[in-house]
Amino acid sequence: MTHEFTASMISPDDDFDGAPLLRREVTLESGHGDVASAELHATALGVFEAFLGGRPVGDDEVLSPGWSSYEWRLRYRSYDVTDLITESTVLGFALGNGWYRGRLGFLGSRRVYGDELGLLAELRITYADGHVQTVGTDESWQAGPSAVTANDLYDGQTIDARRRDDSWLRPGAALPGWTGVHTLSFDQQRLTGYVGPVTRRQEVVRAIAVSTSPSGRTLVDFGQNLVGWVRCTVQGEAGSVITIRHAEVLEHGELGTRPLRTAKATDRFVLSGAVDRFEPTKTFHGFRYVEVDGWPGELTTDSLEAVVVHSDLDRTGDFECSDDLLNQLHRNVVWGLRGNFVDVPTDCPQRDERLGWTGDIAVFAPTAAFLYDVADFLGDWLMDLDAEQAAADGQIPFVIPDPLKYDKSGSPIGEHDTPALWGDSAAWVPWALWQAYGDRDALDRHFPAMAAHARHVKSLLSPNDLWDTGFQFGDWLDPQAPPDNPFQAQADNGVVATACYFRTLAIVTEAAQLLGRDGDAAEFGALRDRVGSAFRDHYVSADGTVKSDCQTVYALAIVFGLLPDELRTKAGDRLAELAAANDYRIGTGFAGTPFVLDALSSTGHLDAAYLLLLEPDCPSWLYPVTMGATTVWERWDSMLPDGTINPGEMTSFNHYALGAVADWMHRTIGGIAPLEPGYGRVLVAPRPGDGLSWARASLQTRGGRVSTQWRREDAGVQLSVDVPHGMTAVVRMPGMDDIELGGGQHTIDC
Numbered sequence: 001m002t003h004e005f006t007a008s009m010i011s012p013d014d015d016f017d018g019a020p021l022l023r024r025e026v027t028l029e030s031g032h033g034d035v036a037s038a039e040l041h042a043t044a045l046g047v048f049e050a051f052l053g054g055r056p057v058g059d060d061e062v063l064s065p066g067w068s069s070y071e072w073r074l075r076y077r078s079y080d081v082t083d084l085i086t087e088s089t090v091l092g093f094a095l096g097n098g099w100y101r102g103r104l105g106f107l108g109s110r111r112v113y114g115d116e117l118g119l120l121a122e123l124r125i126t127y128a129d130g131h132v133q134t135v136g137t138d139e140s141w142q143a144g145p146s147a148v149t150a151n152d153l154y155d156g157q158t159i160d161a162r163r164r165d166d167s168w169l170r171p172g173a174a175l176p177g178w179t180g181v182h183t184l185s186f187d188q189q190r191l192t193g194y195v196g197p198v199t200r201r202q203e204v205v206r207a208i209a210v211s212t213s214p215s216g217r218t219l220v221d222f223g224q225n226l227v228g229w230v231r232c233t234v235q236g237e238a239g240s241v242i243t244i245r246h247a248e249v250l251e252h253g254e255l256g257t258r259p260l261r262t263a264k265a266t267d268r269f270v271l272s273g274a275v276d277r278f279e280p281t282k283t284f285h286g287f288r289y290v291e292v293d294g295w296p297g298e299l300t301t302d303s304l305e306a307v308v309v310h311s312d313l314d315r316t317g318d319f320e321c322s323d324d325l326l327n328q329l330h331r332n333v334v335w336g337l338r339g340n341f342v343d344v345p346t347d348c349p350q351r352d353e354r355l356g357w358t359g360d361i362a363v364f365a366p367t368a369a370f371l372y373d374v375a376d377f378l379g380d381w382l383m384d385l386d387a388e389q390a391a392a393d394g395q396i397p398f399v400i401p402d403p404l405k406y407d408k409s410g411s412p413i414g415e416h417d418t419p420a421l422w423g424d425s426a427a428w429v430p431w432a433l434w435q436a437y438g439d440r441d442a443l444d445r446h447f448p449a450m451a452a453h454a455r456h457v458k459s460l461l462s463p464n465d466l467w468d469t470g471f472q473f474g475d476w477l478d479p480q481a482p483p484d485n486p487f488q489a490q491a492d493n494g495v496v497a498t499a500c501y502f503r504t505l506a507i508v509t510e511a512a513q514l515l516g517r518d519g520d521a522a523e524f525g526a527l528r529d530r531v532g533s534a535f536r537d538h539y540v541s542a543d544g545t546v547k548s549d550c551q552t553v554y555a556l557a558i559v560f561g562l563l564p565d566e567l568r569t570k571a572g573d574r575l576a577e578l579a580a581a582n583d584y585r586i587g588t589g590f591a592g593t594p595f596v597l598d599a600l601s602s603t604g605h606l607d608a609a610y611l612l613l614l615e616p617d618c619p620s621w622l623y624p625v626t627m628g629a630t631t632v633w634e635r636w637d638s639m640l641p642d643g644t645i646n647p648g649e650m651t652s653f654n655h656y657a658l659g660a661v662a663d664w665m666h667r668t669i670g671g672i673a674p675l676e677p678g679y680g681r682v683l684v685a686p687r688p689g690d691g692l693s694w695a696r697a698s699l700q701t702r703g704g705r706v707s708t709q710w711r712r713e714d715a716g717v718q719l720s721v722d723v724p725h726g727m728t729a730v731v732r733m734p735g736m737d738d739i740e741l742g743g744g745q746h747t748i749d750c
């Protein structure tokens with residue numbers, strides 16, 4: 001539904017501590033019969049919560065309108081509010097700073113997009129006779145203070161219950177201290193409907209323990225590293241303050257806040273003396289633990305509850321197997337997605353960063369697209385990518401939306417040029433969506449950005465067709481890189497960048513062919529071949545050794561199809577050798593991690609792939625699990641074996657990038673992969689490995705739910721497959737011919 005606003009963007013005459021309330025009384029017009037329907041359209045410069053007739057509008061919706069590249073896209077919400085309309089009522093909004101005006105990024109910036117909060121809203125009431133009454137934001141609105149006296153996404157929120165006055169939502173309320181509003185100049189061309197889901201409260205998590213730290217502080221453990229906030233109902237002396245500090249981990253028994261860097265992640269609740277209910281909805285925190293100060297009386301596990309907040313996505317994929325550590329790793333991946341899909345796919349949800357880092361989603365998109373239906377969520381983000389890329393002459397910013405193109409005072413400082421993998425998100429994310437959902441129109445929509453990126457990188461190549469110039473993140477966070485230098489990878493930057501570009505060209509060529517863009521297909525196909533030859537000529541020796549001879553370079557060369565068969569086999573053998581020589585501990589950073597298991601399992605080294613996956617010693621996927629992790633960590637060793645936090649300057653405990661391995665688990669252990677984009681035909685090819693006695697996976701595809709389950713039996717492996725009607729599954733098991741299955745339940749002895 002698209003809506004043309006006739007209303008104006010308004011701003012309160014007083015800022016009211018950055019959390020103003022705005023209201024307008026609405027009286028139904030007479031003479032037109034009953035109300036047939038009513039709809040509300042709204043957006044804000046800042047974040048808003050809407051109220052009509054004293055009740056919240058939007059089912060548990062928070063932090064709307066989220067964060068988009070506001071310079072070009074501001075999304076508005078549309079609601080059916082027919083049931084909330086009464087004869088005489090109040091339309092009200094509570095605003096907060098949000099991403100628009102709060103702190104953003106690690107440069108210490110705030111007010112990146114503007115100085116004044118704004119509200120644009122329009123209520124359209126349609127009567128029985130067809131008459132439409134429109135109430136829009138204009139200078140007749142009133143603005144006043146809320147109980148919120150400070151709010152920031154990074155730093156937290158302060159609520160002073162003594163200031164709470166709910167009468168603002170009642171018609172005819174006397175409102176001392178309220179002021180008027182003024183209109184803001186605003187280009188309505190920027191307005192666009194929501195493509196992705198809104199952010200909502202999703203779940204309430206109960207505390208599991210209250211304890212006292214060695215230094216005497218009161219700590220509450222929610223048992224799960226999550227994203228959202230803590231809410232409570234409490235009574236105590238008027239004016240006394242409860243302070244809640246959040247952190248993901250404890251370090252030596254105390255709240256581990258160093259990883260938050262400058263984010264204060266602190267909420268304060270000032271008591272009124274009566275029974276107060278506090279819920280800080282204008283911030284969010286990444287935390288498992290809170291430290292509580294000033295609680296009146298005894299604090300128990302029932303005193304506080306954690307509210308989990310993220311984009312409202314449908315869960316589609318599941319995985320379970322006989323190994324508990326692996327199951328916990330998978331749960332951690334799911335929670336990593338939940339915590340970082342708060343309107344924008346972010347790197348992390350807790351420190352002074354929380355940005356849409358492109359490289360992180362480039363590697364995680366296939367995993368995300370299995371676990372949840374992220375077609376619209378990432379489709380929306382890709383629209384921001386288009387807008388940012390167009391404004392940056394074809395370069396892909398490090399982060400999208402991109403506040404890093406401004407300095408602290410908001411002045412433009414230009415873009416860094418596109419690095420590999422991060423920039424390749426322009427092609428890899430749409431490709432992951434195409435594989436998962438098979439939506440040709442979406443691929444077509446994203447093709448111009450894919451092609452523009454491929455052409456831009458061409459201009460960065462050396463004369464010998466290698467991408468060995470310019471700034472690169474490379475194989476970021478290689479486990480051997482020192483804590484204070486995550487760039488220092490074993491893999492050569494040119495090898496990583498050229499390989500990633502080759503993959504991008506292969507994707508863009510295939511997309512062009514699919515879309516019937518023959519000219520583009522010829523252009524990119526020729527370039528792909530040239531870049532592939534350059535890679536082999538310069539980086540691969542006759543014996544199959546790839547320059548820098550480490551796990552990542554073999555993973556990329558094998559999986560991206562850069563090697564002819566004979567060298568591919570040799571590269572697989574060398575990779576298996578390197579993995580064994582490293583005692584099956586992982587040796588890859590952001591670039592190699594999503595591909596290393598595929599490289600092994602596709603070159604005859606399934607056993608080595610399982611050994612790498614199931615290795616519990618640091619660095620490995622399971623090491624964090626053995627340390628009690630409930631989300632995927634940014635570093636292989638965000639927490640060191642002795643329980644101290646990694647000394648590096650960036651140490652998040654909730655980063656999904658290294659969780660990209662779940663994609664391999666889904667396809668290779670669970671055995672569900674698309675044989676055609678969108679799973680019109682599904683490949684069922686689980687490859688049971690040593691160490692597992694059973695596994696199961698399921699996926700809600702566009703064509704229905706497909707599920708697989710295998711179990712080791714004395715005589716071999718028994719495989720059960722559920723195929724939805726109308727879908728074909730091809731079962732491919734070692735030593736057997738392919739079996740084609742139609743809809744129904746099937747059991748196969750392998």
Ligand code: BGC
Nearest residue numbers: 347348357359360473476650
């Ligand atoms: C982020 C990463 C990101 C990286 C760039 C970090 O600060 O947290 O996940 O991709 O910077 O290399």
